[in-house]
Amino acid sequence: EVQLVEAGGGLVQPGRSLRLSCTAAGFTFGDYGVSWFRKAPGKGLEWVGFIRSKAYGETTEYAASVRGRFTISRDDSKSIAYLQMASLKTEDTAVYYCSRDILWVRKGYDYWGQGTLVTVSS
Amino acid sequence: DVVMTQSPDSLAVSLGERATINCKSSRSVLNSSNNKNYLAWYQQKPGQPPKLLIYWASTRESGVPDRFSGSGSGTDFTLTISSLQAEDVAVYYCQQFYTTPETFGQGTEVEIK
Numbered sequence A: 001e002v003q004l005v006e007a008g009g010g011l012v013q014p015g016r017s018l019r020l021s022c023t024a025a026g027f028t029f030g031d032y033g034v035s036w037f038r039k040a041p042g043k044g045l046e047w048v049g050f051i052r053s054k055a056y057g058e059t060t061e062y063a064a065s066v067r068g069r070f071t072i073s074r075d076d077s078k079s080i081a082y083l084q085m086a087s088l089k090t091e092d093t094a095v096y097y098c099s100r101d102i103l104w105v106r107k108g109y110d111y112w113g114q115g116t117l118v119t120v121s122s
Numbered sequence B: 001d002v003v004m005t006q007s008p009d010s011l012a013v014s015l016g017e018r019a020t021i022n023c024k025s026s027r028s029v030l031n032s033s034n035n036k037n038y039l040a041w042y043q044q045k046p047g048q049p050p051k052l053l054i055y056w057a058s059t060r061e062s063g064v065p066d067r068f069s070g071s072g073s074g075t076d077f078t079l080t081i082s083s084l085q086a087e088d089v090a091v092y093y094c095q096q097f098y099t100t101p102e103t104f105g106q107g108t109e110v111e112i113k
Helices: none
Strands: A003-007 A010-012 A018-025 A033-039 A045-051 A060-062 A070-075 A080-085 A094-101 A116-120 B004-007 B010-013 B019-025 B039-044 B051-055 B068-073 B076-081 B090-096 B108-112
Touching: A003 A094, A018 A033, A018 A094, A018 A116, A033 A070, A033 A080, A045 A070, A045 A080, A045 A094, A045 B090, A060 A070, A080 A094, B004 B090, B010 B019, B019 B039, B019 B090, B019 B108, B039 B068, B051 B068, B076 B090
Parallel strands: A010 A116, B010 B108
Antiparallel strands: A003 A018, A018 A080, A033 A045, A033 A094, A045 A060, A070 A080, A094 A116, B004 B019, B019 B076, B039 B051, B039 B090, B068 B076, B090 B108
16 A cells, blocks of 8 residues: 655744655655645645656756755655755745655656644744 | 636535536646646645546546546646535645646635535
8 A cells, every 4th residue: 555654743943944754655665756745724735846766867846935945855765755944934834745756657646645734933 | 837727716516516617727738748738636625635636637546436527738627526525525726747846726615505
């Protein structure tokens, strides 16, 4: 069974850092890209960024709102992707989700984690 | 950025009736190399992650009831729920994954009339 589990959320002060993880199971993690999304309270879904698989260069792309502050990485040996968030702002408060991207047949995002809540507040 | 605009913002439909949601992209999301529209529809219920319903504008994801259908190409797309059920109450989003940044519509809230 395909599973994605996010962890690492919590309450953090503005300007501080936090690292989220996305642990995968039930599929060959290294073959897939991983995207991060977020949903802020009362707002819609927002794409945060993604990391391609090693076969696709392990390249990353980010939304303008987080570029330069957030970094996505992956450890295929552990089937984990990370979202390192720095210089956090109150507007980064959201539930963060990870999802897998089938890079060779792009069809949207078929499996998602349950999400982890990040609250940025003093 | 490709701007995705959904209409309406909210929709109240009687049980068993049809619900129609529209999505318009600011530019084409048709991949000419494979003739596929890189447009997906998701359903999100409170406290749950999004669920993929439709991809390539009109291909139903495995396990999704056939009352859900998608249509359109280029810049104009539609999600139709042919006979609304109580469990379909949710917010629905369209998403383009043709180019980065990948973008979503603002969401359409569907409720029972």
